[in-house]
Every structure is written in structure tokens, then in C-alpha cells.
Amino acid sequence: MLAKERLSKITQRVNEQGSATAQELMEYLNASESTIRRDLNTLDAAGEIIKVHGGAMSINTSFKMRDDEIADRRITNIEEKKLIAQYAAGLIKKDDFVYIDAGTTTEFIIDYITEKNAVYVTNAVNHACSLSHMGCEVYLTGGRLKSATEAIVGAETLEALSKYNFTIGFWGTNGIHKKTGFTTPDREEAGVKRMSFMNCKKRYIVADASKFDSISPVGFADFDEAVIITEKQVKGYEDCKNIILAKK
Amino acid sequence: MLAKERLSKITQRVNEQGSATAQELMEYLNASESTIRRDLNTLDAAGEIIKVHGGAMSINTSFKMRDDEIADRRITNIEEKKLIAQYAAGLIKKDDFVYIDAGTTTEFIIDYITEKNAVYVTNAVNHACSLSHMGCEVYLTGGRLKSATEAIVGAETLEALSKYNFTIGFWGTNGIHKKTGFTTPDREEAGVKRMSFMNCKKRYIVADASKFDSISPVGFADFDEAVIITEKQVKGYEDCKNIILAKK
DNA sequence: GTCAAAATCAATCATTTTCATTCACAAAAA
DNA sequence: TTTTTGTGAATGAAAATGATTGATTTTGAC
Incomplete structure (x- = not known):
């Protein structure tokens, strides 16, 4: 699988679910912990998702999204x-x-x-x-x-x-x-x-x-x-x- | 469940109900007393909720005084x-x-x-x-x-x-x-x-x-x-x- | 009001999980 | 070839968790 493809799949899944754990993404994408972790860092820096301890949360504040699915930067x-x-x-x-x-x-x-x-x-x-x-x-x-x-x-x-x-x-x-x-x-x-x-x-x-x-x-x-x-x-x-x- | 997700869920529930007890949150989130207690401290420090004996209250209900004043003015x-x-x-x-x-x-x-x-x-x-x-x-x-x-x-x-x-x-x-x-x-x-x-x-x-x-x-x-x-x-x-x- | 029981709290500890860093290796690019 | 890039594994550091302790607060009987 292409690296870029993996990145977009992570973003997609995080936005769909509101959040995703690193473990979960490892299984989903058949990648090592290191790779997932690197990907999460990349996406966080790009502002696509917000990395949190254990995984990542969605940054998308569209209206249909529940409040508890949105990462709150205030509490980090x-x-x-x-x-x-x-x-x-x-x-x-x-x-x-x-x-x-x-x-x-x-x-x-x-x-x-x-x-x-x-x-x-x-x-x-x-x-x-x-x-x-x-x-x-x-x-x-x-x-x-x-x-x-x-x-x-x-x-x-x-x-x-x-x-x-x-x-x-x-x-x-x-x-x-x-x-x-x-x-x-x-x-x-x-x-x-x-x-x-x-x-x-x-x-x-x-x-x-x-x-x-x-x-x-x-x-x-x-x-x-x-x-x-x-x-x-x-x-x-x-x-x-x-x-x-x-x-x- | 992600830790940050749990924090968001607590904030949401407290705001929806106006308040929540620690016990109630333990069951709701399947977390230990220690964890819930820590979360309440974190959220209180962040100014997201007000911690009280036994649980937490929403900011809105605790500052009801001020809101009521505004509401009174508007109620005409x-x-x-x-x-x-x-x-x-x-x-x-x-x-x-x-x-x-x-x-x-x-x-x-x-x-x-x-x-x-x-x-x-x-x-x-x-x-x-x-x-x-x-x-x-x-x-x-x-x-x-x-x-x-x-x-x-x-x-x-x-x-x-x-x-x-x-x-x-x-x-x-x-x-x-x-x-x-x-x-x-x-x-x-x-x-x-x-x-x-x-x-x-x-x-x-x-x-x-x-x-x-x-x-x-x-x-x-x-x-x-x-x-x-x-x-x-x-x-x-x-x-x-x-x-x-x-x-x- | 006083007192004791119950509930809640803060503080600490050991365990588990997650994290960042480093290294080694392989594939792709120069 | 040499360099660059991506990947996975290993390490110790850091963070999160749950249980335990004793202190504090609340509650209700008196």
C-alpha cells in the first residue's frame, strides 16, 4: 500500500468515527506501530487530525458531528x-x-x-x-x-x-x-x-x-x-x- | 476508549444534565473511580466544568446568576x-x-x-x-x-x-x-x-x-x-x- | 447542637499502555 | 554505486490506569 493512501485512509477513518486508536489503525492497515505513529504525527502537523494519547481525534467541526467526537485542544x-x-x-x-x-x-x-x-x-x-x-x-x-x-x-x-x-x-x-x-x-x-x-x-x-x-x-x-x-x-x-x- | 474522548463525553454529559455524580460517570464510561476523579480535576482546571463534592456541575448552571440577569432583561x-x-x-x-x-x-x-x-x-x-x-x-x-x-x-x-x-x-x-x-x-x-x-x-x-x-x-x-x-x-x-x- | 457511620476525597504506588528515539534493513531514487 | 526514503523492531522514558491508604466531608440518628 502506498504511504499517501494510508494517510488518507487514516484521515477518513478518524473523521468517520470521530476518533481512532493507534492499535485499531494498526490492524486496519496492517502496518507496524511505528508506521502508524509516524503517520499520526504527519497528519497532526498538517492539521488533518489531532493526535492524542492513544490515537487521534477528528478536527472536523461540521454540524452533524457530536461534541464528544471533536478534540478539544483546551484540555491538552x-x-x-x-x-x-x-x-x-x-x-x-x-x-x-x-x-x-x-x-x-x-x-x-x-x-x-x-x-x-x-x-x-x-x-x-x-x-x-x-x-x-x-x-x-x-x-x-x-x-x-x-x-x-x-x-x-x-x-x-x-x-x-x-x-x-x-x-x-x-x-x-x-x-x-x-x-x-x-x-x-x-x-x-x-x-x-x-x-x-x-x-x-x-x-x-x-x-x-x-x-x-x-x-x-x-x-x-x-x-x-x-x-x-x-x-x-x-x-x-x-x-x-x-x-x-x-x-x- | 481514548482518554480525551472520555473527557469530552464527561463534559457533554455534565452540560446536558447540568450535573453528574462520579458514581454515575463510572458506570457510564466503565472507568475506575480514580480515573473519573482525575478527569474531573483535569476538566475543572481547564474551566470546562465545576467540580463539586460528589461529582461536577456545568458552568452554565453554576453561573446562573449572571445568565438570569440577561434572561430577565430579554424576557420582556x-x-x-x-x-x-x-x-x-x-x-x-x-x-x-x-x-x-x-x-x-x-x-x-x-x-x-x-x-x-x-x-x-x-x-x-x-x-x-x-x-x-x-x-x-x-x-x-x-x-x-x-x-x-x-x-x-x-x-x-x-x-x-x-x-x-x-x-x-x-x-x-x-x-x-x-x-x-x-x-x-x-x-x-x-x-x-x-x-x-x-x-x-x-x-x-x-x-x-x-x-x-x-x-x-x-x-x-x-x-x-x-x-x-x-x-x-x-x-x-x-x-x-x-x-x-x-x-x- | 453532637456524634458516628458512610461517602467522598487526595495522595501514593505498582502495573500496564503508549510514546519518542534509535538503529538496522530494504526498496526506490540519484 | 551512493544516497535517500520508508519501514519495522527494540529500547527506555513517559503517561495513563486502577487499587489502596488514610484524611476529609457529608449525612442522619440522637
């Missing part, structure tokens, strides 16, 4: 994300003009924000609502609302962002790699990240250590263009000056 | 609003470019919308989310988010709206009067209404009969600039050609 690596988020929130100072990217890790940042004398801009609907509820001045970028991630994307967003000059900003990412930089599966979301990135002075990537050495299809910035906030040392990145370890 | 003339909303939703046709203003009456319209082959624009965050969830293509105007009404206002919104040409649009209002036209309490929201109004072909005001003959501080359109959808005849307005009565 919670402790790590909170640690990173707390550190990140502490970087926001009075009079800052802050950009907060859509994403689950950035969502946790909001819980730790205390600086009310700053102005916030975001392309994530729920982030905006939370900030607004807290009494912060918050601006939403205009544009098309993606139902899957509740992020706002599109030409309108890019135009709105092109007029801003942020003093500080926070972005999530799917992949971090010394050569390919920061990458994400969705082309449109990458575009928004890139534009906001360009118009920001202090740039921070918030990502747990699992994102290192993973590469997704679309890049939005080079490795040395941002400071990375993560929770632990990653092998091969010990000498990087632009990595901050968030500690308790 | 709920039947009338539904009637009006149903009629309004029926006016949306294939290929329409629809503007839906922020507000409680317009929110009811969304529940009755069936036309998926139209493009929607709104300045209300929750309207956008609902439409998106239903599978509609929806655009949010950019700008500052007002925490009280969750409406987007400000210069950015006006600029974004100035570029659109809607085929049909729906607005709420606080006051309707033959002489002063349509009025609302908030200056900024009036500005948004005015701008969207100007760039729309078929304009509909959705308002229950109690709004007639009342006047709010800021006007956004003249009386004869829109068609009014309401639920019953109002004294003094019997001869108005631009009033539609929504009936069962």
Missing part, C-alpha cells in the same frame, strides 16, 4: 499552558498596545492579565469577550468568522491589522523549527499571524515544548524573529537566546 | 419578539447580503434563519457566533467591543460598514416616533446603525409595539426610511404604509 497540556500564560501576562505593562492572537494557549493568557491600562486587539471572538468582561478596552479586527476556531480571518482583518503598530504581541503556533521557523496548518490564519507580527515591536510566541521540531504547512515568521515562551528545556535548542522558560 | 415581550423575528427571517432570500444589527430582538431572528446561501454581516459578537455555528458565512465588523451590549462600535466599524452595500438589513430600536423617527440611547451605537442603514437597500426595523411613541436621545433614521415589523396595530399609526404586522 493545561498546566504547561497556564504556566506559560502567566509569565506572558506579566510582560504587559501600562500604556501597552497589545495584540493577542487566536488560540488556546493565548486564551489562558487572558486569565492572568491584570493590566487594565493597556489597549488590547485580538482576532479571537472569545478572547475579546473575556477581556471586555474584565473591563479592558478591547478591539476586534473585522472580517470573516471561522466557525472551527472562532478566529477572524480574511482581507478585512489584514487591512485592519496593517494600520496598527503594537508595542507587544502574543501568538500561538503549531510548529517551531530552527530552519522553517513558526508554522501553522491554516493558510488564512497564517496570513493574519504574519500581518500582525510585522506590525509589532515585542513579539512573543507562546507554545508548550511539544511544538518544537514539528513543522506545519504554512510558515508565518522566522525562528529568530520572536521570543519563545515555553515551559522546559528542549533538546537541540539549549543555546537559543530567544527562549524563555516560564517557571513557578 | 419574548413572545412578540419571536413572532416578529420569525417573519423577518423569512424575508432573507438566496444570495442576499444581510446586515443584522446588535440587539435582543435581532438575536431572535437568527433562531429562525434557514437561508444558508446568503452572506451575513453583523456588529454583534454573539449573533456572529450563532450564525457561524449554524454554518452560515458571517463577517464581523471590526472595532471596539462594548462590554455591556457585546456590540462592536467606533470609527473602525463605521469605516468597514461604509464599504458594504447590503441588499437587506434588520435593526432594533428603542424609540419609534412619526416625527423624530428611530431613536436609541447610545450615541456610538446610533452611529453604527446610521452608517449601516445608509448602505442598505431593504431596511427593516424589528420592534414590538411598546416602542412606538417613545423617544430616546439619539436618532439614527427617519420614520419613513424603513419598514417596521411589529406584532399589532398601534393607535395613531393605522394609516402608515411602512408597518407590517407579523402574525402566526
Whole structure:
């Protein structure tokens, strides 16, 4: 069987069932554990499925799908994300003009924000609502609302962002790699990240250590263009000056 | 069963029932007490559910206080609003470019919308989310988010709206009067209404009969600039050609 | 109210499962 | 040939699970 064929069969089965275990896929495709595991990594980086402990879950949030069949990124690596988020929130100072990217890790940042004398801009609907509820001045970028991630994307967003000059900003990412930089599966979301990135002075990537050495299809910035906030040392990145370890 | 799948199932069940006991979840998922207990901790830390002695509660029921406040505000003339909303939703046709203003009456319209082959624009965050969830293509105007009404206002919104040409649009209002036209309490929201109004072909005001003959501080359109959808005849307005009565 | 029984809880441990890494081998490509 | 790519097996590390312990909370009788 062709490798590509196997990949598409995995995607298909995961989407049909909502989930699939690695064991199950091994039998189904007559492949070794190693191969299945590699395939799951590939598909996860490509944004086709979401890899979870024991197998993979569907990313497809179409309406006919039951809620329990959809992987919730919010419930993975919670402790790590909170640690990173707390550190990140502490970087926001009075009079800052802050950009907060859509994403689950950035969502946790909001819980730790205390600086009310700053102005916030975001392309994530729920982030905006939370900030607004807290009494912060918050601006939403205009544009098309993606139902899957509740992020706002599109030409309108890019135009709105092109007029801003942020003093500080926070972005999530799917992949971090010394050569390919920061990458994400969705082309449109990458575009928004890139534009906001360009118009920001202090740039921070918030990502747990699992994102290192993973590469997704679309890049939005080079490795040395941002400071990375993560929770632990990653092998091969010990000498990087632009990595901050968030500690308790 | 995948661990993440189990977490999703717990969240779903807790949200559906409002609560669930640990015992009940053990049987339902064929997992040990330890596992269920761990899962409840994880979900609680993630903010998905609220852990209580003996099991867990849904976020919605525990924050019922706040929701009730909103519900109370909305509860005025709920039947009338539904009637009006149903009629309004029926006016949306294939290929329409629809503007839906922020507000409680317009929110009811969304529940009755069936036309998926139209493009929607709104300045209300929750309207956008609902439409998106239903599978509609929806655009949010950019700008500052007002925490009280969750409406987007400000210069950015006006600029974004100035570029659109809607085929049909729906607005709420606080006051309707033959002489002063349509009025609302908030200056900024009036500005948004005015701008969207100007760039729309078929304009509909959705308002229950109690709004007639009342006047709010800021006007956004003249009386004869829109068609009014309401639920019953109002004294003094019997001869108005631009009033539609929504009936069962 | 007090008290004791019952239920629930957090913490710890051993076991099992799953994971990432490495290596070796073979097939395909240069 | 040499290199590249894909695959499978083996290793130890990491994570998930279920049972056990004693602490804490709730319940109901008094």
C-alpha cells in the first residue's frame, strides 16, 4: 500500500468515527506501530487530525458531528499552558498596545492579565469577550468568522491589522523549527499571524515544548524573529537566546 | 476508549444534565473511580466544568446568576419578539447580503434563519457566533467591543460598514416616533446603525409595539426610511404604509 | 447542637499502555 | 554505486490506569 493512501485512509477513518486508536489503525492497515505513529504525527502537523494519547481525534467541526467526537485542544497540556500564560501576562505593562492572537494557549493568557491600562486587539471572538468582561478596552479586527476556531480571518482583518503598530504581541503556533521557523496548518490564519507580527515591536510566541521540531504547512515568521515562551528545556535548542522558560 | 474522548463525553454529559455524580460517570464510561476523579480535576482546571463534592456541575448552571440577569432583561415581550423575528427571517432570500444589527430582538431572528446561501454581516459578537455555528458565512465588523451590549462600535466599524452595500438589513430600536423617527440611547451605537442603514437597500426595523411613541436621545433614521415589523396595530399609526404586522 | 457511620476525597504506588528515539534493513531514487 | 526514503523492531522514558491508604466531608440518628 502506498504511504499517501494510508494517510488518507487514516484521515477518513478518524473523521468517520470521530476518533481512532493507534492499535485499531494498526490492524486496519496492517502496518507496524511505528508506521502508524509516524503517520499520526504527519497528519497532526498538517492539521488533518489531532493526535492524542492513544490515537487521534477528528478536527472536523461540521454540524452533524457530536461534541464528544471533536478534540478539544483546551484540555491538552493545561498546566504547561497556564504556566506559560502567566509569565506572558506579566510582560504587559501600562500604556501597552497589545495584540493577542487566536488560540488556546493565548486564551489562558487572558486569565492572568491584570493590566487594565493597556489597549488590547485580538482576532479571537472569545478572547475579546473575556477581556471586555474584565473591563479592558478591547478591539476586534473585522472580517470573516471561522466557525472551527472562532478566529477572524480574511482581507478585512489584514487591512485592519496593517494600520496598527503594537508595542507587544502574543501568538500561538503549531510548529517551531530552527530552519522553517513558526508554522501553522491554516493558510488564512497564517496570513493574519504574519500581518500582525510585522506590525509589532515585542513579539512573543507562546507554545508548550511539544511544538518544537514539528513543522506545519504554512510558515508565518522566522525562528529568530520572536521570543519563545515555553515551559522546559528542549533538546537541540539549549543555546537559543530567544527562549524563555516560564517557571513557578 | 481514548482518554480525551472520555473527557469530552464527561463534559457533554455534565452540560446536558447540568450535573453528574462520579458514581454515575463510572458506570457510564466503565472507568475506575480514580480515573473519573482525575478527569474531573483535569476538566475543572481547564474551566470546562465545576467540580463539586460528589461529582461536577456545568458552568452554565453554576453561573446562573449572571445568565438570569440577561434572561430577565430579554424576557420582556419574548413572545412578540419571536413572532416578529420569525417573519423577518423569512424575508432573507438566496444570495442576499444581510446586515443584522446588535440587539435582543435581532438575536431572535437568527433562531429562525434557514437561508444558508446568503452572506451575513453583523456588529454583534454573539449573533456572529450563532450564525457561524449554524454554518452560515458571517463577517464581523471590526472595532471596539462594548462590554455591556457585546456590540462592536467606533470609527473602525463605521469605516468597514461604509464599504458594504447590503441588499437587506434588520435593526432594533428603542424609540419609534412619526416625527423624530428611530431613536436609541447610545450615541456610538446610533452611529453604527446610521452608517449601516445608509448602505442598505431593504431596511427593516424589528420592534414590538411598546416602542412606538417613545423617544430616546439619539436618532439614527427617519420614520419613513424603513419598514417596521411589529406584532399589532398601534393607535395613531393605522394609516402608515411602512408597518407590517407579523402574525402566526 | 453532637456524634458516628458512610461517602467522598487526595495522595501514593505498582502495573500496564503508549510514546519518542534509535538503529538496522530494504526498496526506490540519484 | 551512493544516497535517500520508508519501514519495522527494540529500547527506555513517559503517561495513563486502577487499587489502596488514610484524611476529609457529608449525612442522619440522637
